[in-house]
Amino acid sequence: MRPTSAATVSAIIVTHNRRDQLGRAVDSILSQTPRPHEVIIVDDGSTDGTPDYLRESYGDAVTVISRPHRGVSAARRCGVLAATGDWIAFLDSDDAWADGRLSVMARAVHEAPADTGCIFGDSKLVYKDRTSTVFSEAGWGETSGPQLVAEPMSSQWPYMVSLLPSSLVRREALIEAGCFQEDLESSEDLLVSFRIALRRPIVCVHDVVSIVDRTGRADSLSRRGQSSPDHFRARVLAFEETARVTGRREWRALHASAVRGWCIALARKGEACRAEALLQFKHAATLKAVLFLIFAFCGATPVRLWGYGARVRADFPQSLVPPPTPRPKTCGEGSSVRPAAEQLAGFRGK
Missing domain, CATH: 3.90.550.10 (Spore Coat Polysaccharide Biosynthesis Protein SpsA; Chain A)
Structure with a gap:
């Protein structure tokens, strides 16, 4: 190139x-x-x-x-x-x-x-x-x-x-x-x-x-x-596409967590979120997803209570442990950022 x-x-x-x-x-x-x-x-x-x-x-x-x-x-x-x-x-x-x-x-x-x-x-x-x-x-x-x-x-x-x-x-x-x-x-x-x-x-x-x-x-x-439903809905869409393209389970977990964040944001506005809660199962069924779905089918108030729980605060997408992709700190050996000229010829093959 x-x-x-x-x-x-x-x-x-x-x-x-x-x-x-x-x-x-x-x-x-x-x-x-x-x-x-x-x-x-x-x-x-x-x-x-x-x-x-x-x-x-x-x-x-x-x-x-x-x-x-x-x-x-x-x-x-x-x-x-x-x-x-x-x-x-x-x-x-x-x-x-x-x-x-x-x-x-x-x-x-x-x-x-x-x-x-x-x-x-x-x-x-x-x-x-x-x-x-x-x-x-x-x-x-x-x-x-x-x-x-x-x-x-x-x-x-x-x-x-x-x-x-x-x-x-x-x-x-x-x-x-x-x-x-x-x-x-x-x-x-x-x-x-x-x-x-x-x-x-x-x-x-x-x-x-x-x-x-x-x-x-x-x-x-x-x-x-930051507190709007679309803040989380955009992440649902982004994590879903990333999980589909990369096939990595970490992005699938982030997708499910973003779905729960979206539901909680909707519930705080008094809106139902049953259909949205079902999206947790796009990639896998977990006990947390099943429990949250039960809360969602019981109405907005239980979902809001889920969101208030300290154990669930870490379930919000921005607080999750991310996929283990290396973050660039220097441009030396092992960095995920390297001079463009060094990678130019071989980039297509990666």
Whole structure:
């Protein structure tokens, strides 16, 4: 395989009533050298004058798509389908790209395998009282130059290091992966990232390429989505597909646990979850699954009580012991991340 050639990048921001925060995000894109091929901002039904603000402040430098409010998944899908670039670079409206992001990614594109699906960098995380980075929190050590992730799923679980604002995703790979499932109100990025990692090579760079807000704003997408049923439903879909493709029992166990998390989230909203509870048996029948099914058939209250039990808290997907895939700490012997050039010729045979 030959490395990829220079390619065009479409930057996409999705926003909803974020007029006061949006300028920082847009400015961080327009200040890049080189600039992206196009900047598309999808306004998802804002009522705070966001489209007028964008047109008055940025004119022809950005393309504004205004649409009725249908949620982040549908808005991102709209942006991808409207994009004309070979690669898509996302940014949330309350985050920012780091200086030099596109130049770092351009070098990585040149060195990556021709069928690479995603290139991601590190993210600076800004909390109320401190800052950190995704790579340091996930235990990924420092690397030099673009690295091909030998175990692509290690970039997705147990810690999703390939955050969407820090990724450059091939448009073709997004389309193959379903380009965001519109009926998911949260964690749609996790599902599409899993699907890409299952199908294509993944490359990482150590540079910090985005600045991500983790101050816990009430309107934050991540904060709103963590306790929602779709937070777990996306994981049900992701773990099911991973279990089917890899055939590994650890992913099957994660799938069953995600199903229980989904049911508990539904029960906390007072909704029945009998049909969903049956999905635990997709791959195997366990005593825990049978007991939980009995609780589910007794109604929402028993399922909520199951969720409150200390022994079940560890049953939630984000707290489970993950499949034993090696996590990259260094790029030396035994690491699951190695220079792209070293693996380029033999990647197809793995």
